Amino acid sequence: MSLEEPESLHSNLPLGAMERLSAVLSPDEEYAFVQIMFSSSAAVRSGSFGLSRREVMKILKLEQGDEQGFASFVKRVNQSVARYYRLIYDERRDRAVVLIHVPARQARELMSSESLALLMFIFYHQEVLQNDYTLFTQLLEAFGHESLDVRRKILANLDTLIKLGAVSRYENPSNEEAYALTAIGARLFSDSYLKRFAEFSHSQQLNMDDVLKFYKRYNLEAGEGY
Amino acid sequence: MDGALISIFGGGVPEHLRKESLRDLVKLAGVLTELREYFEEPLKVLEILKMLNLIQQEALGLDEPLEDADALFYRFRNRYGYEPGIPMERLLNVLQKYNWIIRSKRRLTMMDVGKRMMDMLIRLANDSLAYYMQDDVARSLFQARRDADLSEAYDDKGISGGNRLASMIRNCLDAVDKLKERQLELLADRNALPQIRIIVDLMQELNARMNERLDKFTTFEEGASFAPLLKKGTEIMFEGTQVSLGTLNKFLGFAHLQQTEVRSEISPQAIRQFIIRSFYKTADSELPNAHEILSFLEQDRSPGERLDGMWVPVQFASPVSNLQLADTVSYLESYVPSTEPIRERLEPEYAETEEWTEEELGTHLAQIEWQLTKARIRTDEAERILRERESVGLEQLVLEAGSERWSDALNALLAVSALVGGQRAVIERGEDPAPDLRAGGAQTEWQLVNEGGDQHVVRRTGELAQQPAAGGDGTAVRGAQSR
Numbered sequence: 001m002s003l004e005e006p007e008s009l010h011s012n013l014p015l016g017a018m019e020r021l022s023a024v025l026s027p028d029e030e031y032a033f034v035q036i037m038f039s040s041s042a043a044v045r046s047g048s049f050g051l052s053r054r055e056v057m058k059i060l061k062l063e064q065g066d067e068q069g070f071a072s073f074v075k076r077v078n079q080s081v082a083r084y085y086r087l088i089y090d091e092r093r094d095r096a097v098v099l100i101h102v103p104a105r106q107a108r109e110l111m112s113s114e115s116l117a118l119l120m121f122i123f124y125h126q127e128v129l130q131n132d133y134t135l136f137t138q139l140l141e142a143f144g145h146e147s148l149d150v151r152r153k154i155l156a157n158l159d160t161l162i163k164l165g166a167v168s169r170y171e172n173p174s175n176e177e178a179y180a181l182t183a184i185g186a187r188l189f190s191d192s193y194l195k196r197f198a199e200f201s202h203s204q205q206l207n208m209d210d211v212l213k214f215y216k217r218y219n220l221e222a223g224e225g226y
Numbered sequence: 227m228d229g230a231l232i233s234i235f236g237g238g239v240p241e242h243l244r245k246e247s248l249r250d251l252v253k254l255a256g257v258l259t260e261l262r263e264y265f266e267e268p269l270k271v272l273e274i275l276k277m278l279n280l281i282q283q284e285a286l287g288l289d290e291p292l293e294d295a296d297a298l299f300y301r302f303r304n305r306y307g308y309e310p311g312i313p314m315e316r317l318l319n320v321l322q323k324y325n326w327i328i329r330s331k332r333r334l335t336m337m338d339v340g341k342r343m344m345d346m347l348i349r350l351a352n353d354s355l356a357y358y359m360q361d362d363v364a365r366s367l368f369q370a371r372r373d374a375d376l377s378e379a380y381d382d383k384g385i386s387g388g389n390r391l392a393s394m395i396r397n398c399l400d401a402v403d404k405l406k407e408r409q410l411e412l413l414a415d416r417n418a419l420p421q422i423r424i425i426v427d428l429m430q431e432l433n434a435r436m437n438e439r440l441d442k443f444t445t446f447e448e449g450a451s452f453a454p455l456l457k458k459g460t461e462i463m464f465e466g467t468q469v470s471l472g473t474l475n476k477f478l479g480f481a482h483l484q485q486t487e488v489r490s491e492i493s494p495q496a497i498r499q500f501i502i503r504s505f506y507k508t509a510d511s512e513l514p515n516a517h518e519i520l521s522f523l524e525q526d527r528s529p530g531e532r533l534d535g536m537w538v539p540v541q542f543a544s545p546v547s548n549l550q551l552a553d554t555v556s557y558l559e560s561y562v563p564s565t566e567p568i569r570e571r572l573e574p575e576y577a578e579t580e581e582w583t584e585e586e587l588g589t590h591l592a593q594i595e596w597q598l599t600k601a602r603i604r605t606d607e608a609e610r611i612l613r614e615r616e617s618v619g620l621e622q623l624v625l626e627a628g629s630e631r632w633s634d635a636l637n638a639l640l641a642v643s644a645l646v647g648g649q650r651a652v653i654e655r656g657e658d659p660a661p662d663l664r665a666g667g668a669q670t671e672w673q674l675v676n677e678g679g680d681q682h683v684v685r686r687t688g689e690l691a692q693q694p695a696a697g698g699d700g701t702a703v704r705g706a707q708s709r
Contacts, residue, residue, distance in 0.1 A: 037540050049539060050539075085540075086537055097539055098539070098540045099537040099538060099539055099540065100537070100538055100539075100540045101533065101534070101535075101536075101537060102535045102536045102537070102538050103524075103532060103533050103534075103535045104414075104520045104521070104523035104524045104531070104532055104533075104534070104535035105414070105520075105524055105532075105535070106535065107520050107535030107536040107538075108410065108517050108520045108521070108535075110536065110538060111516075113504070113505075113507075113515040113516040113517045113518075114505055116504075116516035116517075117501060117502075117504045117505035117515070117516055118505065120501050120504070120516070121501045121502070121505075124497060124498065124501060128494065128497075129494075142501075142502055143502060143505050164538070164539065165539055184537075184539055187537045188536055188537055188538065189536065189537075190534040190535055190536055190537060191534065192523055192528070192530070192531045192534040192535075193519065193520070193523065193534070193535070193536070196519050196522060196523060196531075197497075197500070197519060198492055198497060199483055200479075200483070200500060200513060200514060200519065201496045201497050201499070201500030201501075202489065202492070202493065202496050203479075203483065203486070204483070204486045204487065204488070204489045205483060205484070205486050205487065205488045205489070206488060206489060206490070206492065207488060207490060210490050210491075210492060211492065214492045214497075
């Protein structure tokens with residue numbers, strides 16, 4: 001890695017961002033942020049990571065109806081550490097989670113290419129086409145016409161996504177196998193990735209703004225999860 | 227190509243020729259051994275090679291004849307601009323000893339063996355140099371290409387080059403594996419184009435040559451046994467071509483993308499199709515999959531892309547203590563699999579019981595008793611004297627076994643009585659058969675009381691314990707020289 005840009009230096013030391021937190025957060029808020037960060041780890045609490053809004057409010061000593069206070073906390077954390085961290089609140093699953101910004105090289109090692117393709121499909125299906133969930137049969141239809149044993153392959157890659165918390169099983173009345181994108185899944189792809197992805201699909205350059213509009217990303221800023 | 231290649235491992239080689247050719251290697255080993263200290267450091271090896279090169283050039287008629295060590299020394303200094311650190315005399319002597327050169331009064335002459343061995347050494351060094359000049363993907367490809375060259379130079383001329391084809395396929399396999407590993411890195415490097423081009427060119431050249439080689443082998447009479455090898459070769463070349471071309475196309479595709487017009491409308495259809503395409507391995511298309519796109523981000527074409535890979539939940543590993551880590555590491559480092567066979571329990575060995583007759587039993591008991599007696603009384607001296615002489619006068623015996631001292635005489639007398647008790651001697655009346663004059667004249671502190679002036683003689687009867695003979699080895703020296 002060249003050290004041309006100061007950011008690249010900091011990106012290797014993401015914890016350096018913590019220094020700035022005390023300027024914008026009260027001790028209680030700082031405490032809450034660190035708690036959320038630690039509980040975001042799937043290794044600590046398997047299955048459901050992150051904290052519920054209720055738990056966060058308790059640490060912040062907020063009244064249980066104080067939406068404003070909670071939103072302001074999320075907003076201020078994100079303003080101060082946005083380059084390296086992102087505090088998001090997933091309303092559907094009632095989870096506050098901290099995401100970390102991973103450089104492209106390390107990102108390659110997190111998931112297989114197939115998992116990413118699968119997530120991209122679900123992401124497109126739910127964020128762009130505004131579906132509430134994606135049926136397993138829809139995945140099969142999309143990916144199942146070219147390779148053998150595709151069912152097992154899709155299930156294995158879905159499992160990775162579920163473990164990471166990007167996708168969750170969706171309980172629906174008809175009891176079909178269905179999956180819903182979580183707040184984590186909705187934010188997993190970086191803007192740069194989405195832009196390059198769209199460019200390759202069109203074999204032409206595109207504007208970042210157009211791409212973000214297409215993926216309905218423009219309303220995601222600051223008040224994460226609202 | 228006919229079946230019988232000339233090979234040292236072949237069955238039909240006349241024994242004397244095989245020996246002759248292997249003796250060449252013995253000579254090579256000899257030279258290497260005697261000049262060992264010069265073959266232990268790269269720079270010294272280089273100096274030796276330079277020296278050999280000079281001798282060789284002269285032998286080929288490229289240089290003036292060399293007279294002696296001095297001529298070689300000065301030629302070296304002129305050619306390379308510094309003085310060699312190797313004693314010329316010694317080098318030439320060693321070379322002469324192993325018949326690489328012959329030194330006459332006015333000329334160094336290279337022998338055939340020397341020519342071939344020097345050729346080989348210098349070629350070996352050059353081969354290594356060419357190998358190390360490549361990067362690691364190209365290295366295996368380069369080796370494969372050398373294999374093809376060698377196969378042409380040797381196998382086609384009826385001399386075995388040593389399974390070149392298999393080696394070539396193996397090297398291609400390695401190259402393709404490495405290329406697959408490094409593909410993402412190459413895509414992530416903005417300046418990798420020349421490198422990728424080299425690999426593609428090598429791969430294509432190799433593909434052509436591999437096919438040429440394979441064709442040779444298909445017409446081979448034992449072609450059937452080569453079938454799996456040929457199949458493998460074809461497959462690996464196909465894959466290699468695909469992967470290298472795919473890498474090149476993707477790289478160029480991305481570079482080309484930077485040159486295109488910026489368009490503003492996005493077609494969901496195109497996005498959807500590309501999502502589905504990216505689920506599959508795309509070795510041959512110029513469209514990348516997810517990992518390859520991430521590699522392109524690494525090129526950092528638009529500033530900051532490199533950092534903007536993904537957003538992932540923070541994952542803390544559950545803590546592991548240092549102690550556990552250290553234990554685990556040391557366990558892994560010192561782990562030795564038990565390969566010894568399981569030891570069987572040793573059965574105690576019981577001695578066979580022996581049967582003795584009463585008589586034998588008696589002798590054994592007497593033997594034991596005698597040993598006990600001997601443990602208390604020193605009978606050695608008395609026994610020694612009795613072994614020398616059948617019978618000795620009592621007084622004489624006591625004097626010789628003991629001394630003039632009273633206490634010694636008493637001990638000697640005790641020994642005599644022990645011998646008598648152990649039935650190894652008897653005391654009889656009689657004259658001393660060989661009276662020693664000293665006995666009479668000796669000043670002793672003691673005197674034997676002779677009742678009635680009788681003389682007593684001690685005579686040997688039983689077996690006297692022989693001193694164990696020093697182990698003279700019974701094996702005769704049998705080193706019959708077979709000459």
